[in-house]
Amino acid sequence: MSNSQISTYRGTETETTEENHQSADEDELTCPECGGRLESDVEHGETICAECGLVVDEDSIDRGPEWRAFDSAERDQKSRVGAPTTNMMHDKGLSTNIGWQDKDAYGNSLSNRQRQKMQRLRTWNERFRTRDSKERNLKQALGEIDRMASALGLPENVRETASVIYRRALNEDLLPGRSIEGVATSSLYAAARQAGVPRSLDEVHAVSRIDKMELTRTYRYVVRELGLEVAPADPKSYVPRFASDLDLSDESEIRARELIDAAREDGMLSGKSPVGLAAAAVYAAALLTNEKVTQSDVSEIANISEVTIRNRYKELLEAEGVAAT
């Protein structure tokens, strides 16, 4: 009786008048000071008098979870209740295994029909479990892709394509014999190139956790097996990044593009590294627009040797000279 009454009183102050004096006589729910009704303030861990505000009890322990859930899905996610896990199994031992002994819980042998049933169940359970292991594999790979992509400053859509490529690789069973890291990195590298915001192999390698040889090997393999069409990187696609890294004006950026176009006309792109050409074009353009950039600056930004820049940019100016006449 008293419980339900208190709960109805709780909340509004105007209702708390003389009545609560009598309802609170037998238990400790009255304020020692004024005899008023007590309220528990869960947020502060205190019990206070609703009448006079006296703090009767403080530092009470909240035995609830420290997290809050706003729907059941979130509750499932955040709850940490369950069996202990082990890292020794791909699924941390959380999935179901069906015994092989063909005995029931009392140790009795199963009937023929039951045995067949259990066999079918094992088959399906195994299928779902391996699917799960693929999911986990994917999750780890996607995490890696995300990490590397943000380290390289690649936009969302590139990560998307990279994930798609990785999924395809996974579905086509390209993973066995190759590391998750390697395939993930290759996917990202390919995706960046396809999206027209290429990062050089060196740059990608720098943020990955595998060595370069493995990366090139895996990359080739993935591209070949998946039949990805990755056009040779367009030197122009490196220009904006280099230009902005060097704080160059838009004008010189445009000049750089023109230089590359002129070079393409001359057919001097074949076999040369696109990065080197882009670097040279940026350098040449900066020179033409009287902005101060040294060869070593460019070489550092583009990770290309100064010699290559010199060679390329010499050729660039020739090509442009021919085109201009």
Add this chain to the structure above:
DNA sequence: ATGGTTTTTACTGCGTC
């Protein structure tokens, strides 16, 4: 595995600030 091509490394000489 090999040979041809491209890039890098290392070094040198020249002119300018």
Add this chain to the structure above:
DNA sequence: GACGCGGTAAAAACCAT
């Protein structure tokens, strides 16, 4: 004298055969 630039030769890396 340090710096930026241009050139060269040899080594290394890369690629297709």
